[in-house]
Amino acid sequence: MTLPAYLAAALCEIAGCFGFWAWLRMGKPVIWAIGGTALLLCFALFLTRIESETAGRAFAAYGGIYICASLGWMWAIERARPDRWDLLGALLCIAGAAIILLSPRSA
Template sequence: MPGAGLFIFVAAALCEIGGCFAFWAWLRLGKSPLWAVGGVGLLILFAWLLTRVDSAAAGRAFAAYGGIYICASLGWMWAVEGGRPDRWDLIGVLLCAVGSAVILLGPRTA
């Protein structure tokens, strides 16, 4: 589960960030409104992907995803927007990644 779950979380994060960025590009960067159409499609795919995670509780899946989302957001900022994360970004993302790992990999009782 951890490998497949991590892949799904990363794919979901890229869809969510891409979908939100499409609206950002339309409303803040003056791109065509057609960007929003693609954004809606990515956001639908994001929501569907999160339902594919093997978790008995949606809240736990969403909580674990939150840390992955933060990591992916900083990666997006660096790769797509050209903004390099600073040390505080990196410290924060490390804390979030550890938190997600605890939620994802912690032992569960039945």
């Protein structure tokens, strides 16, 4: 359940923030900001579904997922292909997220 929750949270956060971007920076109607607000609420709900003992650890690991999802958004929606540095950075972020979330912890 963790990976689907992370992916759903990332999609909602990116789309929600893009709604505000479109309204404030691209001159779209205010309905874009309203939709963005609804998506950001969904983001918060999905993020609380992450399997982790602490919120901070779940949020820190989410950062890596968010970075990769943002690059995917950039490619799919904004039609700007990530370059090798984007991909290397994303790989490092996913490695860091995995270490944070999946490492064995002592009690």
